[in-house]
Amino acid sequence: MVSRVIPVETFDLVIFGGTGDLARRKILPGLFRRFRSGQMPVGSRIIGAARSEMDTAAYRSMIAEAVAEFGGDEKNDTKSLDAFVAALDYVAIDAKGDGGWVELAGLVRSDVVQAFYFSVAPSLFGDLAERLHTHKIANAQSRIVVEKPFGRDLETARALNKTLAAHFDESQIYRIDHYLGKETVQNLMAVRFGNMLFEPLWNNHYVDHIQITVAETVGVGGRGGYYDKSGAMRDMVQNHLMQLLCLIAMEPPNQYGPDEVRDEKLKVIRALQPVAPHHIVRGQYDAGPDGPSYREDAENPRSFTESFIAMKCEIANWRWAGVPFYLRTGKRMKARSSEITVYFKDLGHTIFEGDVARHRNILSIRLQPNEGMDLQVTIKEPGPGGMRLIDVPLDMTFADALGPDAEEVPDAYERLIMDVIRGNQTLFMRGDEVEAAWGWTDPLINGWEARNDVPKHYEAGSAGPEDALAMLHRDGRKWRELKA
Missing domain, CATH: 3.30.360.10 (Dihydrodipicolinate Reductase; domain 2)
Known part of the structure; x- marks a missing residue:
């Protein structure tokens, strides 16, 4: 089967909640599969950000273990896995305070595609969005990915949309539904x-x-x-x-x-x-x-x-x-x-x-x-x-x-994250x-x-x-x- 894959530009992907269950079970094992398929360009990086105090070496070890636990047959490709985790960084971050934001600003580049995955509770979306702009990390081309629930009723959904709109244009917001x-x-x-x-x-x-x-x-x-x-x-x-x-x-x-x-x-x-x-x-x-x-x-x-x-x-x-x-x-x-x-x-x-x-x-x-x-x-x-x-x-x-x-059909999360990097909002x-x-x-x-x-x-x-x-x-x- 011959297919045409739209190329992906070099990117920095920051995963807030990077030590959480979703990141370990779905997001990072999925990104490893895309890495093995050649869809993660050389020079691209994934930055985990969470409350846990650890260094980059410990984070890389954690993600290698997560891929070993939740990945498929690709987890046996230890050479590719070593190369993948070498593209990972980690910052201990305080979503409601100032801790870690200067360090994160020093890691995220402005000359590549920027994507920020909010794999956290919706109550933190506003804090993250505000600090990304306060510390001049995000720009007009940045993309943010938010997980459901998108509110629990119409009133809270409107409030959540208003919070995100205060810092990002609708064209920058990717509300992800893995279905x-x-x-x-x-x-x-x-x-x-x-x-x-x-x-x-x-x-x-x-x-x-x-x-x-x-x-x-x-x-x-x-x-x-x-x-x-x-x-x-x-x-x-x-x-x-x-x-x-x-x-x-x-x-x-x-x-x-x-x-x-x-x-x-x-x-x-x-x-x-x-x-x-x-x-x-x-x-x-x-x-x-x-x-x-x-x-x-x-x-x-x-x-x-x-x-x-x-x-x-x-x-x-x-x-x-x-x-x-x-x-x-x-x-x-x-x-x-x-x-x-x-x-x-x-x-x-x-x-x-x-x-x-x-x-x-x-x-x-x-x-x-x-x-x-x-x-x-x-x-x-x-x-x-x-x-x-x-x-x-x-x-x-x-x-x-x-x-x-x-067997090469990507998992839902893999496909959607790559669409974020490509700037394609059709499935969001x-x-x-x-x-x-x-x-x-x-x-x-x-x-x-x-x-x-x-x-x-x-x-x-x-x-x-x-x-x-x-x-x-x-x-x-x-x-x-x-x-x-």
């Missing part, structure tokens, strides 16, 4: 807008309904304290599932550019209708053979926070009027699965009789695991005995279709997009809080609460099966 870096998520664009086969059918004349599922087998575990203040709606729907919904439903942009794509995503969010209470199901997992209940994980025996949510959404525009979008996400479910499924309508007329006519085309786009997609089509079952119809998948699992090259959320998402989400949360709704309990290892199944049954539909 948008997944290969299959980006393939949504290629499938929709690169194939004559699908785009003419991508509307309410041919699509019956669309399901978006992000199911996890793990519970909240050590994140119980954080999760109990957010829940599935804030943690998953407002960002990850919202982004998937936008990409599957958006109108074709006039070109594949950052603002063009994000303009069309924003239109989808603004066209989302309020969701009626009977079209929302919230759930909370009980204890099971493989682990404790949600309330035990959260250490809150009276918690009413949802670990599962399902809802029926509608988009009020010409393309999607009358087509329901069913969203579902939850912890401790039957199988780990992130999938978008497009159910096309039945034929208006069939020449076949009886049950043999009960077939339909289904496009399934798998984000994880086993990234790929398949299209269910109807054929005649081979053999004698008349016209017997069966459904078979036209399968394109990336690992099978692309062979050894599939814009400020008005974040605020519009919260503007739709807030009334739903406020509504169930005002009604004192209590989440339905569901068995760990199941497909979620029975009420979620019933919600689709009332519409004459059913959820796509979660396959363990």
Whole structure:
């Protein structure tokens, strides 16, 4: 497979929170993979910045151990790993004080691409942004990367955007959602807008309904304290599932550019209708053979926070009027699965009789695991005995279709960080997009809080609460099966 990779300029990347879990598990092992692939130009540097008092040698040792623990087969390339860690520096920094900032200013160069990754709590974003300018480290071309949560409601999201805007232009701010870096998520664009086969059918004349599922087998575990203040709606729907919904439903942009794509995503969010209470199901997992209940994980025996949510959404525009979008996400479910499924309508007329006519085309786009997609089509079952119809998948699992090259597909964080260095904001959320998402989400949360709704309990290892199944049954539909 021959591909064209857009070159990366020499850069200085400062990772605030450089000793944290995300940096050790994802960011730095991912950057090592990009280093091995030749996408980190000679002379580029990565500077860790955190509260911990250590020198550069100790930091390099820590990151080498992190790559050994969390990296893939590439971790065995000790020669490349030695060269990679040699490009690392470290500064002990006080985000709210003056400690370490003079040292950092002496390390960051002004004649290369500057990127600052805020892998810290949002409460520190303002302090970091202010000190980057006070100490004349950042400039008008610098880029900052901020992790979710982008606020916990519309008010806090606006305040966070205002804080960042006080020091950086919107064109410099990269709000990262790792779901948008997944290969299959980006393939949504290629499938929709690169194939004559699908785009003419991508509307309410041919699509019956669309399901978006992000199911996890793990519970909240050590994140119980954080999760109990957010829940599935804030943690998953407002960002990850919202982004998937936008990409599957958006109108074709006039070109594949950052603002063009994000303009069309924003239109989808603004066209989302309020969701009626009977079209929302919230759930909370009980204890099971493989682990404790949600309330035990959260250490809150009276918690009413949802670990599962399902809802029926509608988009009020010409393309999607009358087509329901069913969203579902939850912890401790039957199988780990992130999938978008497009159910096309039945034929208006069939020449076949009886049950043999009960077939339909289904496009399934798998984000994880086993990234790929398949299209269910109807054929005649081979053999004698008349016209017997069966459904078979036209399968394109990336690992099978692309062979050894599939192993070279970058991790989401790798791709997105390289896009930051390239200055490409296409796969990053814009400020008005974040605020519009919260503007739709807030009334739903406020509504169930005002009604004192209590989440339905569901068995760990199941497909979620029975009420979620019933919600689709009332519409004459059913959820796509979660396959363990």
